[in-house]
Structures are given as C-alpha cells and as structure tokens.
Amino acid sequence: MSAENQLFSKKNIKLLTDPLNDNNPITVQVLGICSALAITVQLKPAIVMAIAVLFVLVFSNLIISLLRNLIPNRIRIIVQLLVVASLVIIVDQVLKAYAFDVSKQLSVFVGLIITNCIIMGRLEAFALGNKPWAAILDAIGNAAGYGVILIIVAFFRELLGSGKLLGYEILGHKAKTIAESTGLYALGYDNNGFMLLSPMALIVVGVLIWLQRSRNRKLIENS
Amino acid sequence: MNTNSNTYTFIFAIILVTVVAGLLAFTAMSLKPRQMENIRNEKMQSILSSFGVDESRDEAADFFDTYIKKQLALKEDGSVDESVKAFEINLKNEIKKDPSKQRFPIYIAEKDGKTIYIVPLQGNGLWDSIWGYIALDNDENTIIGAVFDHAGETPGLGAEIRESWFENQFIGKKILNTPDVFTENNFVSVKTVKGGAKADDIHGVDAISGGTVTSDKLSEMIFERLERYLPYFANN
Numbered sequence: 001m002s003a004e005n006q007l008f009s010k011k012n013i014k015l016l017t018d019p020l021n022d023n024n025p026i027t028v029q030v031l032g033i034c035s036a037l038a039i040t041v042q043l044k045p046a047i048v049m050a051i052a053v054l055f056v057l058v059f060s061n062l063i064i065s066l067l068r069n070l071i072p073n074r075i076r077i078i079v080q081l082l083v084v085a086s087l088v089i090i091v092d093q094v095l096k097a098y099a100f101d102v103s104k105q106l107s108v109f110v111g112l113i114i115t116n117c118i119i120m121g122r123l124e125a126f127a128l129g130n131k132p133w134a135a136i137l138d139a140i141g142n143a144a145g146y147g148v149i150l151i152i153v154a155f156f157r158e159l160l161g162s163g164k165l166l167g168y169e170i171l172g173h174k175a176k177t178i179a180e181s182t183g184l185y186a187l188g189y190d191n192n193g194f195m196l197l198s199p200m201a202l203i204v205v206g207v208l209i210w211l212q213r214s215r216n217r218k219l220i221e222n223s
Numbered sequence: 224m225n226t227n228s229n230t231y232t233f234i235f236a237i238i239l240v241t242v243v244a245g246l247l248a249f250t251a252m253s254l255k256p257r258q259m260e261n262i263r264n265e266k267m268q269s270i271l272s273s274f275g276v277d278e279s280r281d282e283a284a285d286f287f288d289t290y291i292k293k294q295l296a297l298k299e300d301g302s303v304d305e306s307v308k309a310f311e312i313n314l315k316n317e318i319k320k321d322p323s324k325q326r327f328p329i330y331i332a333e334k335d336g337k338t339i340y341i342v343p344l345q346g347n348g349l350w351d352s353i354w355g356y357i358a359l360d361n362d363e364n365t366i367i368g369a370v371f372d373h374a375g376e377t378p379g380l381g382a383e384i385r386e387s388w389f390e391n392q393f394i395g396k397k398i399l400n401t402p403d404v405f406t407e408n409n410f411v412s413v414k415t416v417k418g419g420a421k422a423d424d425i426h427g428v429d430a431i432s433g434g435t436v437t438s439d440k441l442s443e444m445i446f447e448r449l450e451r452y453l454p455y456f457a458n459n
Contacts, residue, residue: 039378079235079239
C-alpha cells in the first residue's frame, strides 16, 4: 500500500474525527471549560483563541511525542509544562512583532492557553505514548473539537447578548429609545445582558451537551 | 538507558531548561526591535486619531511629523522642562512618582490652521491598565476627540471603551464650567453617567451598561490627568 494510505488509515482518521463528536474535549470530557467561559463573549476572540490553541497543541504534542522515550517519568509533567509554556511565549512574542493587532485582540488570553487542561490532557494521555504523526492528528482533532464548541457558544452569546456578530450589528441598531432604533429593536426587542456573563456560557455548554447526548445515545452514562 | 535514574533525570532537566532558555532569550531579543517599533507606531497612531486623523499604523510616523508641531514635558507648575523628551515618557511609571518629580507630556498639533492640545491619559481600569489620549480645541476647553484603550477589561463590557460609539460621545463636550477660567474650582472634567447622560449635558457621556467599574475608573482617570494641565492651560 502507498504511504498515503497508511498516513490516513481508518485508525488515524478516527483520531481526527473522534474529538469532534464522540470524544469532544468540552462536551464529553468536560475539559477546557475555563476558557470556554472566559472568552466566548464575542466571536472574534473565540476564533483567534481556537487558532492559537490549535497551533500550541499541535507543536507541543509533536515535541512531547518526539521526546517520549527520553523524558524521565518522574518529571514528565514539569517537562510538558515547560514545553507548553515556552511555545505560548514564543507565539506571544511572534504575534507582538508580526501580528500586532491579533496580539492586542488576544492580550490576556494568550497566557490562558498555558492553563488549558486540554493541552496538558492530550500530552499526558496521548503524546507520551504515541508516534509523532498520530500525535499531530490527535492534536488537530482535539483543537478542532475545542474550537467548534467555542465558536458555537460565542456565536449565541454575542448574538443574543449584544445583538452583533464579529462586531457587526446584524439585528439592527439599538438607540436610546425604541422610536430611534432600527431592525428588531424597533419592534421592542432587547438584548439579553445576562448572556454576557460567564454563567450563561456554562448554560449554553450544558444545552450543547444535552443536544449531543439526545442525538448520540451511547454517550449517556448508565447510573 | 535507564531514564528513571536520578543522574539521568538531572541531566535531562538541565539540558532541557538550557535549550528552552536559550531559545526564548533568542526569540525575545531578535523580535524586540520590531515589537518596540510597533508600540511606538501605535502610540503615534493613537495620538493622531484622537483629533480625527485616522491613518494606518505603518504610515503613522510620517503623519505624526506633519501634524505634531511641539511635544512638551511639563512640570507641576505648568512650565516646560526642556531636558525631557515628551514622547519618551512612560506615563505608567511616571504617575507613580511624586507629583513634583513627574513630567506631564503634552502634544501640540496643528490641523486646518487650528492649534490642538493632546493630553495623554493613564490609569487603572477594573482588571488592568487603561489609557488614552484626549484632544482639546484651541480654547483648551472643548474636546474634539478621544481615544481609549485597555490591557484586560472584560470583552463586551468594560472593553467597549475602545469602541468608536463610546469614544465619539466625548466630541464637543466641555471640561470647564466657565470658559477660559483655569482654576480647580471651575474644572469639572467629563464624567460617565450611569443610565445615560442627558442630551444637553456638556460634561457627561453615557457609561457602559455592565461596565460600571471601568466607566467610573475612566472618569476618574480623565479628571486626574486633565487637572494636572490646568496651570499650563492658564498661561497658554
């Protein structure tokens, strides 16, 4: 068989697609909730965060996987943390130099990537025991599974909370009085300010978990 | 090879830390000049946009030289300290000093034959620093524009201070009760009003709903900073 078939064997494709559904890091493993609450008020930071996590996760998974036979067992967590933290700092520095506007957009969230449990979770559970190529696929799959949920949550929070998407007023313009407003606001619609607060992110994630499990019954735990 | 022995663990840790430290130091040092240039250009861009000159960050330096006629570092009594370059003052560090030792930067621009005074702002928001520039007309009373920025305010709430809907509210507002009287009693500044400022309020703008602390801190910052320039405005 050709090399391509081996690279994208059924088992490897599963690494890529599993985290998008059956093994989603947020809705099934309930990891990375902290950042899902913090940065999903608006769509744009959520997208940038998803890309940044993808980058950091792919490279840290690759590095740890390459080093997996050399890392002393007793200090493996420290080694993982060191790799993740250095990658995050490098990303931060490069963004500041070459993509200043993106760096301003991310600001404090870059640091948050270090504490993202998904990254440490994948390093510990997967990269330490698997070959580099599989580790890369696993990283892409998990970062995508994380990013998708982040973007869905941010979509609803920005839309319902501030009536905008990516900063554009898509429900019409809200003026001080109903008479001066346009679009939905002219009919008396109002934004739900509650959507901007963190608890609502948790509720949106909860609704997503409920929807996913009602469609995919094998995820339901037997109690 | 026994990867669990103490010696191996130590050697591994030392090598890894050295490699990582070297790599990070190299990245930081080699990117530093570009980062500094970005920060300088952004500062120039913000100053320009405070009086309505919106240029891209790369071109900001050229336009800055065209518009900005004077950059002064003021002492507490309003006199000019010639030994300090205003643009190089790091306001964040400067405001921690004793007022008598502080130097207050002011930029004087000329646009369409009018003199414009630009005062840099610096203060604390809810989570982190907030800063900005406020441009005053040549009566040193009417605001012709303001820009704000922040390091870590809550997105969608306090972070809205850098949006144009918020900044544009400041245009046309007055900082003095009676024009041309630059005393502390006559100075009222511009305040953010929770629940919305009245349409005829020349000293108030709408606060951000859900961003009360940031709004209040912003009012505080504008008051504290502008007050320092009263001695200078009184004499010029």
